[in-house]
Amino acid sequence: xxxxxxxxxxxxxxxxxxxxxxxxxxxxxxxxxxxxxxxxxxxxxxxxxxxxxxxxxxxxxxx
Numbered sequence: 114x115x116x117x118x119x120x121x122x123x124x125x126x127x128x129x130x131x132x133x134x135x136x137x138x139x140x141x142x143x144x145x146x147x148x149x150x151x152x153x154x155x156x157x158x159x160x161x162x163x164x165x166x167x168x169x170x171x172x173x174x175x176x
Contacts, residue, residue, distance in 0.1 A: 114126060114127070114128065114151070114152045115127050115128070115129065115130070115132075115133060115149055115150070115157065116149070116151075117133070117137070117147050117148070117149055117150075117165060118147070118148045118150070119146065119147060120145065120146045120147070128166045132170075133149065137157075139161065139163075142159050143159070143161065153169070
């Protein structure tokens with residue numbers, strides 16, 4: 114279980130990393146729109162395996 118705090122003050126609860134990668138764009142994760150924590154409250158820092166690109170399509174892979 115992963116807790117996701119959004120910059121607007123809301124909280125999402127998701128099941129796993131794959132759900133995070135589907136639901137939250139890498140460019141937004143990198144800019145701090147979302148912060149991830151495990152069930153013990155430990156911050157989960159995204160590690161980007163591919164750089165984010167801006168433009169028409171926003172790509173980037175994190176884990």
